[in-house]
Amino acid sequence: MTTIKTVAVLGATGNLGPALVQALHDANFTVTAITRANSSNPTPSTFPSDVTVKSVDYTSPEALRAAFTGQDAVVSAVATPALGIQIAAIDAAVAAGVKRFIPSEYGVDTRQAVGTTVGNILAKKIEVVEYLQEVVKKGTAPGFSWTGLSTGLFLDWGFDFNGLGVIDLKEKKATIIDSGNEKFYTSTLSHIGRSVAGILLHPDETANKYLATASHNFSQNELLAVVEELTGTKFAVIHEKSEDLTRVGLEKLAAGEPIAFIYFLRTWNGTDGIGHGLTEEESDNALVGVPYEDTKAEVQRWLERAGAGVSTVNKRESYE
Ligand SMILES: NC(=O)c1ccc[n+]([C@@H]2O[C@H](COP(=O)([O-])OP(=O)(O)OC[C@H]3O[C@@H](n4cnc5c(N)ncnc54)[C@H](OP(=O)(O)O)[C@@H]3O)[C@@H](O)[C@H]2O)c1
Known part of the structure; x- marks a missing residue:
């Protein structure tokens, strides 16, 4: 049994x-935050005081290995443009005797994206999971194993960033793709x-598996209905066709x-007939012991x- x-x-x-x-701290793991040697990002004020922060030169395999020595697991949440550094991090984790590596996924289920435009854009994520396999x-x-985790869109972050691409609170309007009835799954940051x-x-139970969990699964219309109910306001609706979004996306x-x-991403989640919803029964939530949550x-x-x-645009624009 692995511990x-x-x-x-x-x-x-x-x-x-x-x-x-x-969340790892709350679950009583001993947590070390690894930051790049040249990082200009400050240590978040929310870090619990007993979390160790280590500055590491990611270009040095020895430095990575030393940083991972004594760690049972490495959880990666590196930025999208930095996904490639995970190959060296995996090699260092293996060399240091780490038991579990969780790569930076946390979005679209990249297993389903192989061979699609979304998959081409997320090619590094697919490559990293294949490397782990x-x-x-x-x-x-x-003794080494991995787990991948798809979580759908970041929900609370996505609300604050751009109303999840659906709701404009300020202008009281919603942008609905196709019928608006297709479900898609999302997760709050704390749920992830x-x-x-x-x-x-x-x-x-989770070794060498690619899992999908979510905190919510709803359609654009269901989200709009909740927003209208809670604000007591009827929103203007702008309809968009998924094929138009795809055409503009390809141009861009x-x-x-x-x-x-x-x-x-919007067509992935909103196109009629695409089916990127995830019910609680279909999800791996039960396996990891975290239930779905109330949308309202x-x-x-x-x-x-x-x-x-x-501000509803106060987040850095990393969006996958
Ligand atoms: N599902 C969604 O809606 C959604 C939305 C956004 C992101 N994501 C995914 O979630 C994961 C994390 O995204 P995020 O937005 O949290 O990332 P982020 O804030 O853009 O960056 C995370 C951290 O990566 C480190 N980093 C930046 N550049 C690096 C480099 N060149 N080499 C190594 N490390 C570097 C930085 O930490 P230090 O400065 O401390 O080293 C940074 O704070 C990614 O896989 C992303 O695709 C999903």
Whole structure:
């Protein structure tokens, strides 16, 4: 039976990282936050005081190995442009005797994205999971295993960032793709943190698996109905066709504009007949011991943040 007690988190200072650190700490793991030697990101004020922060030169295999020595698990939440550094981190984790590596996924289920435009944009994520599978298959790293985790869109972060691409609270309008009835799954940052902790609390059941968990699963129309109910306001609706979004996305992709990804993400979640919803029964939530949550309560929290004057565009634009 595998036991995990010590966990190093890469990319702990980002959008998701602090929620991972918090949830792992709450689950009584001993947490070390690893930050790049040249990082200009401050240590988040929310870090519990007994979390160790280590500055590491990611270009040095020896430095990475030394940083991982004594760690049972490495959880990566590195930024999208930095996904490639995980190959060196995996090699260092194996060399240091780490038992579990969780790569920076936390979004679209990249297993379903292979061969699609979304998959092409997320090619590094797919490559990293394939590398992990290869390391285990080779059999040269006894005791080493991995778990991938798809969580759908970041929910609370996405609300604050752009109303999840659906709701404009300020202008009281909604942008609905196709019929608006297709369900898609999302997770709050704290839910993702608890799912990751749940993986490490169930290391044998989750070894060498790609999982999908969520805190919510709803359609654009269902989200709009909740917002209208809680605000007591009828929102104007702008209808968009998924094929138009795809056309513009392809143009932006050809022009090398990173925003192209948002177009494909919106069609991934909103196109009629695509089916990227995830019910609680279909999900791996039970495996990691974290249930789905109430949509109305989460929307209410968002409205309170927005009403309290919190900017709705106060997040760094990393969006996958
Ligand atoms: N599902 C969604 O809606 C959604 C939204 C956003 C992101 N995501 C995914 O979630 C994961 C984390 O995203 P995030 O937004 O939390 O990331 P982020 O805030 O952009 O960056 C996370 C951390 O990565 C580290 N980092 C930055 N550049 C690096 C580099 N060149 N090499 C190594 N480390 C570097 C930084 O930590 P230090 O400075 O401390 O080293 C940074 O704080 C990614 O896989 C992303 O694709 C999903």
